[in-house]
Every structure is written in C-alpha cells, then in structure tokens.
Amino acid sequence: MKVLFQFLLLLLLATAACQSPPVSHRLQHFEIIELDDPDLADTTLLAYIQPYRDSLNEAMNEVLVHNEERLIPTKPESPLTSLVADMVLEQGMAFIHEASLPNHPAVALINSRGLRSPLPQGKVLRRHAFEIMPFENVLTAVLLDGRQTLALFDHIYSENGDGLAGATCDFTPDGTQNIRINGKALQTTAHYWIFTSNYLAEGGDGYSMLSEADTIISSSYAIRDIIIEKLQAYASANKKVPHQFSTRIKDLR
Amino acid sequence: MNSRRSFIKKSLAGAALLAFPLSGEAFFKKESTRIVILHTSDLHSRIDPFPKDHPHYPGKGGFAQRAAQIQKIRKENEHVLLFDSGDILQGTPYFNFYKGQPEFELMSRMGYDAATLGNHEFDNGLEALNQLLPHATFPFISANYHFENTALKGKISPWKIFQKGRVKIGVLGLGIDPKGLIADSNYRGMEWSNPLETGETTAAYLKQQGCHLVVALSHLGLQMDRGRYDDIQLAAHSTNIDLILGGHTHSFMERPLLTQNAAGKEIPILHSGQHGVQMGRLDFEFGSKAEESPYQLLNG
Numbered sequence: 096m097k098v099l100f101q102f103l104l105l106l107l108l109a110t111a112a113c114q115s116p117p118v119s120h121r122l123q124h125f126e127i128i129e130l131d132d133p134d135l136a137d138t139t140l141l142a143y144i145q146p147y148r149d150s151l152n153e154a155m156n157e158v159l160v161h162n163e164e165r166l167i168p169t170k171p172e173s174p175l176t177s178l179v180a181d182m183v184l185e186q187g188m189a190f191i192h193e194a195s196l197p198n199h200p201a202v203a204l205i206n207s208r209g210l211r212s213p214l215p216q217g218k219v220l221r222r223h224a225f226e227i228m229p230f231e232n233v234l235t236a237v238l239l240d241g242r243q244t245l246a247l248f249d250h251i252y253s254e255n256g257d258g259l260a261g262a263t264c265d266f267t268p269d270g271t272q273n274i275r276i277n278g279k280a281l282q283t284t285a286h287y288w289i290f291t292s293n294y295l296a297e298g299g300d301g302y303s304m305l306s307e308a309d310t311i312i313s314s315s316y317a318i319r320d321i322i323i324e325k326l327q328a329y330a331s332a333n334k335k336v337p338h339q340f341s342t343r344i345k346d347l348r
Numbered sequence: 349m350n351s352r353r354s355f356i357k358k359s360l361a362g363a364a365l366l367a368f369p370l371s372g373e374a375f376f377k378k379e380s381t382r383i384v385i386l387h388t389s390d391l392h393s394r395i396d397p398f399p400k401d402h403p404h405y406p407g408k409g410g411f412a413q414r415a416a417q418i419q420k421i422r423k424e425n426e427h428v429l430l431f432d433s434g435d436i437l438q439g440t441p442y443f444n445f446y447k448g449q450p451e452f453e454l455m456s457r458m459g460y461d462a463a464t465l466g467n468h469e470f471d472n473g474l475e476a477l478n479q480l481l482p483h484a485t486f487p488f489i490s491a492n493y494h495f496e497n498t499a500l501k502g503k504i505s506p507w508k509i510f511q512k513g514r515v516k517i518g519v520l521g522l523g524i525d526p527k528g529l530i531a532d533s534n535y536r537g538m539e540w541s542n543p544l545e546t547g548e549t550t551a552a553y554l555k556q557q558g559c560h561l562v563v564a565l566s567h568l569g570l571q572m573d574r575g576r577y578d579d580i581q582l583a584a585h586s587t588n589i590d591l592i593l594g595g596h597t598h599s600f601m602e603r604p605l606l607t608q609n610a611a612g613k614e615i616p617i618l619h620s621g622q623h624g625v626q627m628g629r630l631d632f633e634f635g636s637k638a639e640e641s642p643y644q645l646l647n648g
C-alpha cells in the first residue's frame with residue numbers, strides 16, 4: 096500500500112512538472128527617460144552623422160528671402176495657409192496653360208495640417224521651406240462638377256477650414272454658405288479646377304470627393320519647390336512677402 | 349469622449365499595482381530574469397537634437413544622444429530589447445535629402461531589435477521603401493499589412509520571437525488603416541487587415557509558441573476618432589497581448605496607461621512621445637521573485 100502511494104505521488108509530481116507551473120511576469124520598473132543633454136552623445140554616431148549634416152547645412156542655409164512678419168498655419172484659415180494657397184493657385188493656372196487644358200474657374204486648396212511649421216520672421220532659409228512643407232507632394236489638378244464642388248466645401252467645413260485661394264465662403268452654424276468662386280456664386284451646372292496636393296487629390300484627410308473625380312492630372316511641380324521659387328521671386332523682384340490676406344472663410348459660427 | 353477620458357485617468361491611478369501570471373517552465377522557480385524594454389516612436393528623422401533655443405524641446409533628442417543612453421543601459425543590464433513603433437521617417441531635411449538611409453543605418457548601429465511600419469514609412473512609395481530596407485539590420489514587422497502582391501513580398505514579417513536568457517518574448521507589429529492617410533499610389537498592392545483581429549490571432553499564436561510575454565508594436569494611435577481602431581480598443585479586444593508599445597498620436601505619458609483587456613486583466617500601454625525627445629523604459633521580471641510579491645511595483 097505504501098509503495099503504491101509513493102508511486103501515485105511520483106506520478107502526480109511528474110504530471111504536474113509536465114503541465115508547467117505558472118510563471119509570473121511583473122512590471123518591476125518604468126521610466127520615461129528625458130533625452131535632454133545633447134553633450135552626452137555617442138561619438139561614433141556623431142562622426143557618422145557629421146558629413147551628412149555638413150552637406151545638408153550647406154544646401155539648407157541658403158537665404159531665400161527676408162520676411163517682415165512671422166506667418167503661422169492655423170484653422171479655419173491663417174496668413175500662411177492663404178499665402179501657400181495663393182502660390183498654388185498661380186502655379187496651377189500656369190500648369191493648365193502649359194498643359195493646354197480647358198479653362199474653368201479655379202480654386203486652390205491646401206490642408207493646414209500639411210503645413211508643419213511657421214514662415215519665420217527675418218531670413219527665410221531653404222531649411223524653413225522644408226520644415227513648412229516636409230512632404231514630397233506635387234501640385235495636382237482635379238476637375239469637379241458643381242455638385243462635387245459643393246461636397247468639397249462641405250468637407251472643408253467639417254475639417255474646420257483649410258487653405259483656400261480663388262474662392263470665398265461663410266462658415267455658419269448650419270454649414271458652409273455663400274460659396275463664391277472667382278467672385279461668382281457656385282453653380283451646380285459648372286465645372287471647377289481644384290489645384291491641390293496629390294495627397295488631398297487621392298482622398299487624404301477625408302477629401303474623398305477629389306479622388307472620385309473623373310479628371311485628376313498630376314503635375315511635376317513639388318509644392319515645396321513652388322513655395323521656394325515664389326519666395327525667391329519676391330526677393331529678386333525686391334517685393335515684400337505679403338502678410339495681410341483677404342478673408343476667404345468668413346467664420347460666422 | 350468624457351467618459352473615455354475619466355476611464356484613462358482611473359486606469360492611471362491604478363498603475364502602481366501590476367502582476368501578470370503566465371504559464372512557464374519549472375526552472376523559473378529557482379531564479380528570476382529581468383528584461384529591459386526600451387521604446388521610441390515617431391522619431392520623424394530628428395537625427396540632430398533640437399536647437400538649444402527651441403521653445404518646446406530645447407537641446408532635446410538626437411540620435412547620438414539616444415545611442416549613448418542605450419549603450420549605458422545595455423552595459424548595466426544583460427537582457428535589453430529596443431523597439432520602435434514607426435514613423436521613423438519624414439520631418440526634417442535629412443529625409444528629403446537622403447531618403448531615410450542615415451535614419452535606418454543609425455538605428456542599426458544603436459542595435460534596434462525591431463520596428464513596425466508607420467504611415468510615413470510609405471512617403472516615397474513602396475519601391476523606395478524596398479530600396480531602403482537593406483540599410484536596416486533590424487526587422488520591420490507588421491501582422492496586418494500584407495505585401496504578397498508588392499516588391500516587399502517576404503521582406504516584412506508579421507512577428508518575431510526573441511529569446512532572452514530563459515524568457516521568450518513574442519513581438520508583433522500592427523499598422524494603421526492607410527486609406528485616406530497614405531497616398532493610394534504609395535501603397536498600391538498592399539492589403540490591410542483589421543488590427544484588432546489580426547493582432548489577437550497573432551498574439552494567440554505567439555503564446556502557443558511558448559512566448560512568456562507578447563508585445564504589440566502598434567502604429568494605430570493611442571485614442572483615435574473617425575472610426576479608426578486604436579490602442580485602447582486593441583487592449584480591450586485582446587486576451588493574449590501583454591504589452592502595447594504605441595505610436596502615431598505622438599502621445600507623451602508620465603507612466604504606462606493600464607487598461608483592461610478582454611479577460612478583465614490590466615495590461616500596460618506605453619507611448620514614448622515624439623521626435624526622440626524621450627525614450628520609454630519598462631523592466632519586466634520573470635520568475636520566482638515576481639511570485640513572492642506579485643502586486644508591488646518596486647520603483648518608478
């Protein structure tokens with residue numbers, strides 16, 4: 096009987112071992128390490144970075160223009176979103192002409208969130224243009240009918256505004272009203288060019304009505320290059336970078 | 349929205365008490381194993397530190413500074429794992445000029461163990477990402493981005509298992525729905541699947557493979573609107589994910605957020621801010637010591 100009991104006990108232990116007894120894990124320590132001492136840097140990595148930084152700095156420190164007032168990108172609209180939208184509208188018109196595309200009233204649309212940094216006061220460097228527009232987006236022309244254009248303005252409202260040029264509208268508690276393109280009320284029977292980035296043209300930020308259009312034409316103009324060239328053009332023409340802009344979105348909410 | 353916020357606060361209040369029983373080997377009874385997990389996210393090509401006069405992050409960040417910290421932690425600890433939750437790329441002219449090569453090479457030198465793909469990894473398209481991958485010696489993992497019909501076929505693993513001493517850590521990657529976020533032409537051919545379901549299926553598989561801890565590297569965002577899945581939903585849907593290391597929303601946390609999973613257990617979610625101005629560190633202890641006082645967070 097004793098032997099049998101010992102055998103059963105052994106069997107029980109063996110089975111228990113096979114079943115793998117539970118093992119705990121415990122979060123014993125956590126830490127949010129602030130990396131706030133740039134002097135404590137790994138020298139091997141610094142040496143790796145140096146040549147990249149040097150050639151980058153040379154290119155990026157080129158002065159594009161002197162700017163009198165800092166321009167910021169905010170919603171529903173702001174000096175910087177209006178400035179960039181104006182630049183895109185001008186380039187878009189040139190593109191339509193070069194590409195021999197049909198003439199229609201045109202609107203430029205730039206998403207505020209796509210402009211990642213302010214245009215600084217004082218020397219504007221090539222670096223700043225990259226910080227404002229880090230993305231490799233290109234100017235894209237989208238042809239919308241009147242109803243699609245209405246949907247576009249409804250979406251601009253639900254986005255709490257974006258950079259506009261060539262059009263004005265009112266934001267009321269009931270939505271977008273009083274949409275005017277080239278100074279004329281929007282007509283549902285008309286067609287309109289929307290000059291924007293390929294990101295929005297492909298439906299980014301919820302602008303699905305753009306991606307659903309029948310005519311979407313990409314240009315080879317990077318939005319950032321448009322910004323750089325237009326800023327340089329102000330400098331070479333001895334003109335100031337504008338800092339006051341007409342109201343495009345009248346906020347009546 | 350308000351109730352969700354107060355729920356997060358309550359979860360934070362409970363963060364001092366943590367314990368996670370798991371199945372494992374008998375030899376864990378004899379000694380414990382400590383694994384240090386380091387985490388970054390949304391580095392956005394911030395190779396250099398911010399300028400010393402920067403209004404928000406004066407002198408903070410920079411890849412070389414992070415490397416020095418990582419090296420120090422590796423010297424002090426036997427088992428260290430270093431992960432990134434995506435959006436390594438885009439945000440400074442380094443990316444515009446060099447297309448991501450220095451970022452990947454520097455992170456390889458730092459000894460990153462794995463990263464998941466953020467939406468900005470696609471900014472120059474799939475072919476550019478394909479050209480860039482050989483510059484990373486660490487794997488990119490994603491369980492819910494499917495590349496079978498693209499140039500990246502076979503180059504992105506859904507998960508990876510790390511053996512650290514006697515501990516097996518399973519890591520899976522989860523990516524955000526690209527629709528409306530990444531230009532269509534930049535991910536053409538890639539399929540996306542539901543991260544909540546794919547995440548849980550993959551985590552269950554990793555547990556079957558004997559992993560003692562399953563980590564989700566997520567680029568879903570901590571808390572999203574407009575019907576997008578997020579890390580809080582991921583935790584609530586899962587029973588097999590033990591830790592979520594997240595990104596995309598650039599969220600700064602003072603401590604890991606504890607949130608209930610589908611089995612009613614609390615699991616930590618950690619986001620480590622943005623631009624490499626911070627690095628998250630979580631130390632897990634496996635084995636007998638943990639069993640002696642399972643409900644005590646020793647420090648932090």
